[in-house]
Amino acid sequence: MSTRRLRSEDYNDYSSTDVTPEGSPPDGMNGFAHPESYQRFGETNGTTWYQTLIHLLKGNVGTGLLGLPLAVKNAGILLGPVSLLVMGVVAVHCMGILVKCAHHFCNRFQKQFVDYGGAVMYGLEATPSAWLRTHAIWGRRMVGLFLVITQLGFCCVYFVFLADNLRQVVSAANGTTNDCSSNRTVVMTPTMDSRLYMLSILPFVVLLTFIQNLKVLSVFSMLANVAMLVSLVVIYQYIVRDIPDPRDLPLAAAWKTYPLFFGTAIFAFEGIGVVLPLENKMKKPQQFPIVLYVGMTIVTILYISLGVLGYLRFGADIQGSITLNLPNCWLYQAVKLLFSFGIFFTYAVQFYVPAEIIIPPLVARVSERWGLVVNLLLRLALVCLTCVLAILIPRLDIVISLVGSVSSSALALIFPPLLEIATYYSEGIHPLVIAKDVAISLFGFVGFVVGTYEALVELAAPATTVVNATSVMVQ
DSSP, rough: OOOOHHHHHTTSSSSOOOOEEESSSOTTTTOOOOSSSSSOOOOOOOOOOOHHHHHHHHHOHHHHHHHHHHHHHHTTTTTTHHHHHHHHHHHHHHHHHHHHHHHHHHHTTTOOOOOOOHHHHHHHHTTSSSSHTTHHHHHHHHHHHHHHHHHHHHHHHHHHHHOOOHHHHHTTTOOSSSSTTTTTTTTOOOOHHHHHHHHHHHHHHHHHHHHOOHHHHHHHHHHHHHHHHHHHHHHHHHHTSSSGGGGGGOOOOOOOTTHHHHHHHHHHHOOOOGGHHHHHSSSGGGGGHHHHHHHHHOOOOOOOOHHHHHHHHGGGOOOSSSGGGSSSSSHHHHHHHHHHHHHHHHHHHHHHHHHHHHHHHTTTTTTHHHHHHHHHHHHHHHHHHHHHHHHHHHHHHHHHHHIIIIIIIIIIIIHHHHHHHHHHTOOOHOOOOOOOOHHHHHHHHHHHHHHHHHHHHHHHHHHSSSSSOOOOOOO
């Protein structure tokens, strides 16, 4: 099976479409072509709207969700949820732009599908600039690069998340009881540094990534989804109880911390890679705009509710992942382990995309005899790279913010509006649409620069100022 086919059919973080418009999509307010303006080629046993909705929710809910309470703290109890709402609206609009441009190029070049990188490449070829047309291939390469950075960044986050939660569970093991009182003091037992936990996890993660059969990975993915769903339900039932008086919480935090909010929020909202492959698999792709709006509305409500409730419940003591604030009784220790179980198996799924981009071209350069050995060695090297980066940046909140600012902002906010301008500029595009697209891209670029800078500044802060996640004595 070719790499392109794997990307478009089997993994929901790659962008491709098997639909072709009958005509150029209009520049409607919602950014989509008319529902009847395109049709599907090939298989007719695609997914229903309900199945697509479930996959859309799955592709947008992950570790970024657990970091949103801290993100709200970095923005303020009023400014945080308002900013999350605005960012959700902008992110959905950019998803619509990508779908519209993909349909346009499918029609123009009579292709069955165009992935994210292909859409950017064709968009550059459509510009009046001869230099951009000559270097259009770099558009595809740039998208591929940011996809690799984003996915490997997710994997780094998973290492830190697993280490922090496992360390806290082990540290509190001797004092763990059935008493889940929020004011119960737990004496934490000294244990290994979180970076040693990362090294302890490394061999198991390497063995997991050696599994290259997508059907096997799908079973693990299903188990991971069930584990995380159960964990979220238990987390919600805990944080809605005994919420303290919120009047002492600032409506808007210091502007210095707002870039950290941006990085975490865009990390959570960076699900633009799922839209084209999900639409590609639909039995009735005309229903996809409704599925996208309904799904992202649910995601946005989930993000805002957990972010606000988590910050209200724990206040200034909120940590990089809300799981680290849960009481050290058996019930919530089980939640931490259950969510860690889900994240562990999700690593292999997220790792699949960069592996399929990087490894096949390199394996093709060696003889068939050495192909499997080179394949496994490259997988080992990539996993070790994510582990080393996580060890160098062992703070979960900073890793999430840095990955979001560096790569997620480019894929979710910067590229799509510029793609719309490039695609339709020669055919005529309203000046207000250009102004809107430029504003969104500038917002994404400012967030990219300032968010990355502030994350690096926080990273360079003296270690003595960092509160270890497992040093909290009162839960």
